[in-house]
Amino acid sequence: MRIGNKEISGFAALAPMAGVADRAMREICVRFGAAFTVGELTSAKGITLNDKKSASLLTCSERERPFASQIFGSVPEIMADAARAALRFSPDFIDINMGCPAPKVAGNGGGSALMKDPVLAADIVKAVVNAVNVPITVKMRTGYDNDSTNAPELAKRCEAAGAAAVTVHGRTRSQMYAPGIDYKTIEKVKNSVKIPVIGNGDIKDGKSARFMYEATGCDFIMVGRAAQGNPFIFDEINAYMCGKSYTPPTLEKRFTVLAEQIKLMEEYKDSHIAILESRKHTAWYMHGLEGAAQLRRMCGEINCFGDIERICQKALELNKDM
Ligand SMILES: Cc1cc2nc3c(=O)[nH]c(=O)nc-3n(C[C@H](O)[C@H](O)[C@H](O)COP(=O)(O)O)c2cc1C
Structure with missing residues (x-):
């Protein structure tokens, strides 16, 4: 798969996890085969105010590349300014969060709240794409709630606005982290756009990784919670996808x-x-x-x-x- 002009090798990326997937975890996961990593979500406003916390969240090392900084916010101009400022930390990509259900993010119109306003969401993508010269990706859910699984429409708008790839966590915002994954909607997203689609949700081993690829036709996959305490999962998935045997570490x-x-x-x-x-x-x-x-x-x-x-x-x- 390519994101922009960058070739991504391997079969699975490490998903962003605020408070969990920090620099240390990202480096270790890359060592065990994660194809790329995404940083913890960072407030666009915080970045533009030059705050210390944002700077520490945006900092990455050579050992976790390719690396995407993830930003959140709801105002196109502020998101564009934040993306420009984030370039100081040399990310390979900038990812826009449209999936976070947390009140301090969605309550201010950012994260998953953007799924309710696809026009604004696309304006944000356009503003960020025009502001910087690194590929812009978007991470979304299947929809805001079960009555509006609009990820296919939103993905199309993001593509038209210049996004280089989209990741879809196969749940709506109201489903939070359960129940099971809606593979059908991820498949619909894949059939709606030409840019790469990254499937995410409940991948916990080689078998479930292959299932995500086969059930949705997605171009790539992203693993979150199953990498907690188990960075070896990337080696396992890479081996499984190549039909090779895998020996877990002692x-x-x-x-x-x-x-x-x-x-x-x-x-x-x-x-x-x-x-x-x-x-x-x-x-x-x-x-x-x-x-x-x-x-x-x-x-x-x-x-x-x-x-x-x-x-x-x-x-x-x-x-x-x-
Ligand atoms: C503790 C935690 C923190 C998370 N933080 C973020 C985040 O900062 N940005 C984001 O886009 N998704 C975040 N997510 C969602 C994950 O990236 C992923 O979409 C979700 O956990 C489903 O994938 P999984 O079943 O492989 O864990 C977080 C999830 C968890 C469990």
């Missing part, structure tokens, strides 16, 4: 990668915040293990890197046969 390897991810977090953010955030990442790495409940409890009490090493040691003792 527990020792899994914990080595966890330690590397936490070390990167400590390097990239305030060390106190990194340790607090390491609690959830460490718990995700323990998923599916014998003694998971006990291990999760221990994760909730992490106060230093040594605590993580002790949890890994405990997990190895409880899972000798793995």
